[in-house]
Amino acid sequence: MSRKIGIVSMNYDHWEMGQILASIERNGYEADLIDPRKTILNLEEIYQKEARYKSILGRVERPVLQSGLIILKDLELRGEKVINNSRAIQYGQNKWYTSMLLAKMNIRHPKTICSYTNHAKDIIDQIKDFKYPIVFKPISGGRGEGVSRACCFEEAVEIITVLSNCNVPFYIQEFIHKKDEKGYFDYRVFVVGNEVIGSIRREASENNWKTNICNGGTARKMKMNCELAELAIQAAKAIDADVAGVDIIDSDEGYNVLEVNICPLFRGLYDATGINPAETIGKLLCS
Ligand SMILES: Nc1ncnc2c1ncn2[C@@H]1O[C@H](COP(=O)(O)OP(=O)(O)O)[C@@H](O)[C@H]1O
Ligand SMILES: [Mg+2]
Incomplete structure (x- = not known):
């Protein structure tokens, strides 16, 4: 059995990727970096239909979406196990695809x-x-x-x-208008392999309505509840994602899923809670 994990991505120097690489190594596997900008595909490999990897991590960023999706399809046709698969990445990297699939699953989403x-x-x-x-x-x-x-x-x-x-x-x-005394907030719930592994409450900075941490938002520890966890798992399933950061926003009618991030960053979660999704992602890839 192969001791290699393939990683389709263009970013190997991010903190998150460093954590995932270390986790793969701790599980006794070697990572093979497959950069869409440097890869040549050959039909022979598809004819052979022989999986060469234990599994593949699909972490295809938007600048290489087209080439990355073709590579993931190629790996899937060769018989490789791909996490997140090409469908999930195609859906998750397009907000309207995500909206359609959430609506189809009757998951509340803003108009x-x-x-x-x-x-x-x-x-x-x-x-x-x-x-x-x-x-x-x-x-x-x-x-x-x-x-x-x-x-x-x-x-x-x-x-x-x-x-x-x-x-x-x-x-x-x-726009979902839900504020408390500190301002606008939402929840980022991390799903890995059908389970919620952690979550944060994201609070927008003063006079800001966007909660993105790179926009000055703050990540805080929060108490998870069953409804939020179940909703996040359903939303990840709706786009066929094994690894996802699900953004959920509260409204007077109840929780709304805002988006499903298919290549989620998790430094904010780690700093606020000590939970490191790279551990679970590594285990999922290597088991
Ligand atoms: N419909 C909405 N209602 C309220 N806030 C929203 C809405 N859409 C986006 N936001 C705010 O803007 C931020 C960025 O929007 P989002 O759809 O997540 O785009 P991106 O993919 O760029 O993060 C969200 O985290 C949220 O704080
Ligand atoms: Mg977002």
């Missing part, structure tokens, strides 16, 4: 539309009955980058009119 049209009027017609504020997001993005808010219909019309000339898809969502 959202998506469009590739550049006809501003058609989009404006669709958002007339939205509750304001609303949020505009890049369909494939992270770290809160490009996520912006329109506080009223008139402001939204202005943004849509400008963006409709930029040839970008629209992803528009109602």
Whole structure:
């Protein structure tokens, strides 16, 4: 049996990757780095259908999404066990895919539309009955980058009119207005192999509504409850993810799943709770 774990990624110098590599080593396996920018595929390997690895970690980042997905498909066709698989990565790296799959599983998610049209009027017609504020997001993005808010219909019309000339898809969502005395907050729940292994409450910095830690948000320890844990597991399942950071936001109607991060960072979780997802990820890959 192979003692190798393949890792499809372009980032081997991140703290998270360092932790995963160390965990693989502790489990007695050797990591083989498969960088989508440096890999050559050969049909012979698919004809042979012989798995060469114990398993593969798919951690495909957005800049190499196309090539990374092809490599994961290639590895899957060779018979390799891939965690997260190509489907999960394709779904998780696209916010609308995620929205569709959450809706299909009846998981509560903010009211959202998506469009590739550049006809501003058609989009404006669709958002007339939205509750304001609303949020505009890049369909494939992270770290809160490009996520912006329109506080009223008139402001939204202005943004849509400008963006409709930029040839970008629209992803528009109602804003969930839930604050406590410290401001806006949400939950990041880590799921690895069908189990919740840890969670944090993320609090936005003063005068900010985005909770991303790289946007000044703070990670705090929190008490998990069954409803939150079950919801996170269901959301990860909806996109077929084995490893996921599920963002959940509270509302007057109950919890909403905001997004499912398929390549989650976990330094914030580790610093706040001492839980290191790399341990569980390493065990999952090596068992
Ligand atoms: N519909 C929403 N209601 C309330 N807050 C939101 C909403 N969408 C995004 N946010 C805030 O903005 C942050 C970034 O949005 P998110 O959809 O997670 O994009 P990214 O992938 O860039 O992190 C979230 O962590 C949350 O704090
Ligand atoms: Mg996010």
